Ligand code: SF4
């Protein structure tokens with residue numbers, strides 16, 4: 570998640586272009602900055618259901634909803650997945666239901682709070698969709714206790 574410049578983008582381009590055909594700016598602008606993908610997840614071994622927790626990655630900053638070291642995140646957090654047209658198919662099941670990349674990959678529309686829809690970069694925060702409060706940093710939680718932080722409902 571970097572600061573995103575959505576100026577100069579063709580209105581509604583995400584409805585006309587496939588993820589594969591988008592240029593870098595169009596691809597990056599799909600990220601609504603919600604921060605939901607920076608929450609730790611658990612997978613049910615039996616059902617393969619992915620459950621989100623309210624525990625955030627150690628690099629995530631809830632005040633800004635940004636990665637604290639985006640440039641070096643792969644080195645600092647090896648499990649952080651870089652979404653690209655090549656990785657979206659494998660990553661989509663792990664992404665939040667609301668994530669623009671997952672939704673477009675699955676043939677759905679963007680969420681109503683998405684800045685590309687509202688024209689307001691602050692709309693994820695204003696709508697409450699952005700992960701700003703009620704979170705616990707991962708350094709305060711033992712791995713064995715992560716289950717206690719599972720978020721009820723779909724993110
Ligand atoms: S969940 Fe998707 S839209 Fe939200 S911050 Fe992560 S990549 Fe961006």
Ligand code: SF4
Pocket residue numbers: 570606607608626627628629630635636637638639642643646649650
């Ligand atoms: S390193 Fe952590 S905070 Fe940064 S993008 Fe990856 S999951 Fe989010």
